[in-house]
Amino acid sequence: MPDNRLGLELDNQLCFALYAATNAVTRMYRPLLAKVGMTYPQYLVMLVLWQDGARPIGKIAERLRLGPSAVVPLVDQLQRNGFVQRRKDDNDRRMVYIDLTEQGAEVERQVAAAREMVTCRLGLDDAEIASLRAELTDLTSRLTAIDAETA
Template structure:
C-alpha cells in the first residue's frame, strides 16, 4: 500500500456527508410528526421567515436547482400547506405562499429544531462558529464552480448568534 493513498477519514467531504446524514436522520422522525420531510421543512423555513416567494427565489435561497423545488412544492400544495399563484403581471412567475395550516406548523417545527439542536451537544458559540465556517465554504464553492442555476444567488449574510440545529 502506497503512502499517498487516499484515506476516508482524511476527507472533509466525507465528514460533511456523514454529518449531514446524521442531522437529517435526527430530524426525520420529528418532522414526520407534523407531516414534513427534511427538504420540505427547508422550504417552509424560507416561507416562514421571508413570506411569499417565487419558486426561483426559493431555489436560489436553498442553493438548489428549480427542478428540485417543483416536486417539493407539489407535495406541500397537495398537503394544503402552501398555495401556487401565477403572477398576473408576469405570467411566467409562480408565487408560493403559506396557507394558515402551513403557518400553523411553525411551532411544531420549532420544537423539532430545538430537540435536534440539543442532540448536537454544541453550545451557541460552537454552533455559530461551525455555521459561519460552513456558509463561508458554501459561498466560495458557489462562485468557483459556477453552477448555472444557482451561481448568482446572494451570499449568505452573517447570521446572528442565536439558534441553530
C-alpha cells in the same frame, strides 16, 4: 493492504465528514418532522417561506442552492399536504408565487420545537453552533466562488 500514499483514506476526507454529519443531522430531524407530515427537504422549502414570505419557485431554489426542477416536487407535495398554495401575481399572470396556507403558517411552531430538540441533542452551545455555521457558510462561499470562476 492498500497503498494510502495518495491521501485517499476515507476518514481524512473533508467531503466524507460533511456528508456523514449532514446525514446524522437529517436522521435526527426525520422522525420529528414526520409527526407534522414533512420531510427534511420540504422543511428547507418551508424555512424559506417562513423567513422570506411568498416566492416564485426559482427564488426558492436559488435560496436553497438547488435547481428549480429539484424544488418543484417538494412544493407539489407541500401543496398536497396543505402547507402551501400557488398564487398568480396580480400584475403578471405568468408569475406564480408559492405562499403559505394557514396550516403552513401554523405548523411553524411545531417545527420550531423539533429544531430545539435537535439543537439540544447536538450537545453544542450557541457559540459553538454559530462558529460551526459561520465556518460552513464561509466554505460554501469559497466553493461557490471557485465554481463561478470555472463556469
